[in-house]
Amino acid sequence: MGTYPKEKLVKNYLAGRRNKLHSHKNNNTNEDIKIQEIHRLAHSMQEVW
16 A cells, blocks of 8 residues: 555656657657656666565
């Protein structure tokens, strides 16, 4: 139960970042890289949680 809010928070954050990226599709590769790094971080954090 203690892990659920954290996982939900990360998922909501990732979803928000993805939506932001799709709504401003300006070839923003820096944003793409950031999202990939956040995604990787979220996956590694889930294993720890």
